[in-house]
Amino acid sequence: MVQTLAYPKKKQNTINRYDSRGTYDLRAIHHIINSTPVLHVSFAPNPEDPFPAILPMIGVMGSFEYPSADLDEPLDCYLHGYVSSRIIRLARNSPKGIPVCIAATKVDGLVLALTPNSHSYNYRSAVLQGYGQVVDTDQEKLYAMEKITNKVVPGRWEKTRIPPDNVEMTSTAILRVKIETGSGKVRQGGPHDDAKDENRADITEKVWTGVVPVYETFDNPLSSATNKVDPIPEYILKYVQNTTAENRQLAHDAVKEP
Amino acid sequence: MVQTLAYPKKKQNTINRYDSRGTYDLRAIHHIINSTPVLHVSFAPNPEDPFPAILPMIGVMGSFEYPSADLDEPLDCYLHGYVSSRIIRLARNSPKGIPVCIAATKVDGLVLALTPNSHSYNYRSAVLQGYGQVVDTDQEKLYAMEKITNKVVPGRWEKTRIPPDNVEMTSTAILRVKIETGSGKVRQGGPHDDAKDENRADITEKVWTGVVPVYETFDNPLSSATNKVDPIPEYILKYVQNTTAENRQLAHDAVKEP
Numbered sequence: 098m099v100q101t102l103a104y105p106k107k108k109q110n111t112i113n114r115y116d117s118r119g120t121y122d123l124r125a126i127h128h129i130i131n132s133t134p135v136l137h138v139s140f141a142p143n144p145e146d147p148f149p150a151i152l153p154m155i156g157v158m159g160s161f162e163y164p165s166a167d168l169d170e171p172l173d174c175y176l177h178g179y180v181s182s183r184i185i186r187l188a189r190n191s192p193k194g195i196p197v198c199i200a201a202t203k204v205d206g207l208v209l210a211l212t213p214n215s216h217s218y219n220y221r222s223a224v225l226q227g228y229g230q231v232v233d234t235d236q237e238k239l240y241a242m243e244k245i246t247n248k249v250v251p252g253r254w255e256k257t258r259i260p261p262d263n264v265e266m267t268s269t270a271i272l273r274v275k276i277e278t279g280s281g282k283v284r285q286g287g288p289h290d291d292a293k294d295e296n297r298a299d300i301t302e303k304v305w306t307g308v309v310p311v312y313e314t315f316d317n318p319l320s321s322a323t324n325k326v327d328p329i330p331e332y333i334l335k336y337v338q339n340t341t342a343e344n345r346q347l348a349h350d351a352v353k354e355p
Numbered sequence: 356m357v358q359t360l361a362y363p364k365k366k367q368n369t370i371n372r373y374d375s376r377g378t379y380d381l382r383a384i385h386h387i388i389n390s391t392p393v394l395h396v397s398f399a400p401n402p403e404d405p406f407p408a409i410l411p412m413i414g415v416m417g418s419f420e421y422p423s424a425d426l427d428e429p430l431d432c433y434l435h436g437y438v439s440s441r442i443i444r445l446a447r448n449s450p451k452g453i454p455v456c457i458a459a460t461k462v463d464g465l466v467l468a469l470t471p472n473s474h475s476y477n478y479r480s481a482v483l484q485g486y487g488q489v490v491d492t493d494q495e496k497l498y499a500m501e502k503i504t505n506k507v508v509p510g511r512w513e514k515t516r517i518p519p520d521n522v523e524m525t526s527t528a529i530l531r532v533k534i535e536t537g538s539g540k541v542r543q544g545g546p547h548d549d550a551k552d553e554n555r556a557d558i559t560e561k562v563w564t565g566v567v568p569v570y571e572t573f574d575n576p577l578s579s580a581t582n583k584v585d586p587i588p589e590y591i592l593k594y595v596q597n598t599t600a601e602n603r604q605l606a607h608d609a610v611k612e613p
Binding site: 142149197199211226242256308309314319322329337 | 395398405406407408409456457458460465472476480485500501503504507512514517519527540553555558559564565566567569570573577578580582583587588591610
């Protein structure tokens with residue numbers, strides 16, 4: 098069996114409820130983060146405020162030190178921010194970096210069972226915790242900006258006007274999150290009801306059970322009013338079609354029992 | 356002009372970056388929460404742990420005191436949890452309730468511009484902050500459980516085996532979050548580039564710009580191996596078809612300038 102890297106199980110990331118659905122596998126967790134367009138990033142805004150804050154951000158896994166590192170290797174999470182935003186200011190003011198939690202969840206299906214309590218979603222979720230520090234060299238910033246742009250559409254970076262100019266470089270801030278712990282959770286399969294309900298004909302003859310597959314569709318690209326490039330480039334069309342097909346396949350695969 | 360209710364702007368929920376995209380309108384914010392299958396809920400796990408935690412949870416806006424309250428009225432957020440989970444235990448041990456932040460984001464499109472920095476997503480996001488308390492009467496618990504089940508598929512509750520039995524009632528915990536602040540952010544329209552790039556033919560003749568509409572598709576329901584109800588009930592088919600059509604329409608509407 099090939100040994101794969103896993104995040105260490107600590108108190109704060111160990112899955113207790115439905116622990117068979119838990120995963121600590123780096124590749125699985127990093128893949129969920131990379132394939133989710135918007136991540137939710139949580140942090141404590143200030144000591145007087147009792148509430149954590151959550152920001153929707155775009156981010157991607159990567160390693161500036163080992164750029165060829167694969168998804169199953171230790172990676173940082175690069176988050177794209179605005180230079181004067183609160184999270185960036187807080188990160189600048191904490192020597193160790195700002196403690197953040199990053200979450201990504203993809204819904205693959207609605208699972209409809211005999212009883213409300215057995216209802217569920219098929220889903221894949223990933224959570225990372227780590228310290229976010231502001232990237233301070235242009236070289237690493239460009240590395241992260243390229244990765245983030247290519248997350249939106251692979252290969253997009255080099256098809257646009259690059260490099261960013263001075264104003265663009267100074268108005269953009271990149272947060273590099275050193276990951277301390279991570280975990281993922283995956284639910285797949287059909288509805289699981291208790292025998293006490295499955296054995297009652299008055300229930301099973303009345304309640305439909307099954308799965309509604311759910312997936313993110315990328316629709317045909319629409320040119321902007323000022324666009325001058327015709328036809329739509331192949332790398333965009335291919336990516337859009339492949340993403341929809343892959344998402345659909347994943348949602349349908351998730352209907353099968355694991 | 357009709358006066359609509361808005362969340363008060365406080366320091367922690369005021370949108371500074373791209374403030375024209377911000378909304379404090381109750382109906383808009385509550386609608387995003389209700390139409391997002393999985394919410395991300397952030398909380399501080401314990402005083403020694405520097406990291407906030409994030410849980411994917413299912414939740415819905417509602418008011419047990421004023422069940423007929425509309426989406427544009429003050430509402431609580433009901434979250435579904437397992438009785439021995441960490442967030443529920445913490446909520447039980449805090450007299451005021453546990454301070455949480457709830458986030459929901461829907462991506463409506465990839466916005467591809469001339470330069471990496473002008474790339475964006477069309478999206479609708481909502482963030483709520485409030486104190487979560489464990490619901491302690493069966494009556495309110497049933498109210499919330501029904502609303503949560505009907506979030507998965509409207510009308511589903513009364514089509515299943517109800518009411519929940521004693522074991523189901525005691526293993527389920529419901530968190531009622533009293534909302535203190537809330538805000539939303541909506542980005543729509545095509546790419547917005549600077550004149551310095553739009554006026555350069557060498558760039559505009561090379562870089563395709565436009566929007567890839569993105570939306571959540573609910574696919575045809577698949578019956579479980581043990582299902583005995585045939586054909587698939589109309590209320591499920593209709594909901595699945597309408598949701599996909601509405602999501603698609605929203606993604607296409609978002610391409611237009613606001």
